[in-house]
Amino acid sequence: MVISFPHLGNTAIAGRALFEELRIKCITPEAVSRKTLEIGSKYSPEDICLPYKLMVGNYIDAINKGADTIIITGSCGPCRYGEYCELQRNVLRKIKNDVNLIVIDSPGDIGKEELLNRIKYISSNSPLSKEKKxxxxxKGIRIINNIDKLEKMLRIKAGYEIETGECKRLLQSCKKELMDTEGIDGKLSMLKEYYRRALKVKVDKTRNPVKIAVIGEIYTIIEPYSNLFLEDKLMDLGVSTYKMLYPSWWVKNTFLKAVKLDSLKIKKYSKEYMPYYIGGHGKECIGEAVIASTKGLDGAIQVFPFGCMPEIVSKSVLPNISKDRNFPIMSLIVDELTGEAGYITRIEAFVDLLERRKRRCII
Ligand code: SF4
Incomplete structure (x- = not known):
């Protein structure tokens, strides 16, 4: 068995570390880029959402490098994601007949027993004892938790840093070194070292930077290429960025779903504007916008791919939140035709607007 999985932000680092430790051969596809999109688009229905095309691009790259088993996470309700695995299975069959697609779905959707069977099937390829597995x-969970914790801290600190660009450089160098370092223990100690360095980044606490929440469709806000590196651009503009939906949030939430304790805060805050689940992470988007408005943030940016059904519904609800709470929210829709220059101009104009609002309030 040679395993691979699509990129989803920091999950590639944790996934690779986990399979290395389990001694199961694993191939990490190339980082998502225009080339990934071009390959994925060739094998995807034209009007399917962007994450689907990028994932297919990743699969094909991994298969060409020798992968025979692809692992993906499962559905989240009545949107296209629920159909991804079936559609992608058909695509993969056409490319290579013996590729196996394993879906790790929440126990609420496929049952605890089936989930355990799938995990057992994957781990049966490891020569390690049950305890070591x-x-x-x-340790894999610790990697994903620690890297997300580091990223969260640096994205917030970027608004206060004294040496411009220090937080961004530290984060990028950490991710690069983690990908190049062998062994899960080595990765864990490296993360510890980077966390120590991140704590030491010198900040100006008297500064009052613009604070923005990044909300929207989970793949698009986690995988940097699909949002045209929005969070890095906000770091360059000296903005503190806040995001709830990290891969570690997804892992924790999936386990909590089994005992019906998932997204409690989000459910509470979204209830007034969106009482029902609409698929994807539409409800989360609304809950996060309301939470951000109560936490003293200056605004929110919603990002989602063109044609994303749950986020289109959320987008129609967000103006009400914005009006009721005097809280600016901008929506950015991305697809393969999104022009970077226009996209950056919109982000800069929004940050400029928030800065001027802030100054007006202080005066
Ligand atoms: S949440 Fe949106 S982008 Fe993601 S699969 Fe569903 S429709 Fe597509």
């Missing part, structure tokens, strides 16, 4: 899994 569990230990490897726990």
């Amino acid at each position: 569990i230990a490897a899994f726990v």
Whole structure:
């Protein structure tokens, strides 16, 4: 078995570390880029959403490098994501007949037993004892938690840093070194070292930077290429960025779903504007916007791919939140034709607007 999985932000680092530790051969596809999109688009229905095309691009790259088993996470309700695995299975069959697609879905959707069977099937390819497999899994979770924690801290600190660009450089160098370092323990100690360095980044606490929440469709806000590196651009503009939906949030939430304790805060805050689940992470988007408005943030940016059904519904609800709470929210829709120059201009104009609002309030 040679495993691969599509990129989704920091999950590639944790996934690779986990399979290395389990001693299961694993191929990480190239980082998502225009080339990934071009390859993925060739094998995808024209009007399917952007994450689908990027994932297919990743699969094809991994298969060409020798992968025979692809692992993806499963559905989230009545949107196209629920159909991804079936559609992608058909695509993969056409490319290479013996490629296996394994979907890790939430226990609420496929049942605890089926989920355990799928995990057992994957881990049966590891020569390690049961105890060591569990230990490897726990370390994999620690990697994803720690890198997300580091990223969250640096994205917020970027608004206060004294040396311009220090937080961004530190984050990029950490991700690069993690990909190049062998062994899960080595990765864990490296993360510890980077966290220590991140704590030491000198900040000006008297500064009052613009604070923006990034909300929207989960793949698009987690995978940097699909949002045209929005968070990096906000760092360049000296903005503190806040985001709830990290891969570590998804892992925790999936486990909590089994005991019906998932997204409690989001459910509470979204209830007034969106009482029902509409698929994808539409409800989360609304909950996060309301939470951001209560936490003293200056505004929110919603990002989603063209044609994303749940986020279009959320987009129609967000103006009400914005009006009721005097809280600016901008929506950015991305697809393969999005022009970078226009996209950056919109982000800069929004940050400029928030800065001027802030100054007006201070005066
Ligand atoms: S949430 Fe939106 S982008 Fe994601 S699969 Fe569903 S429709 Fe597509």
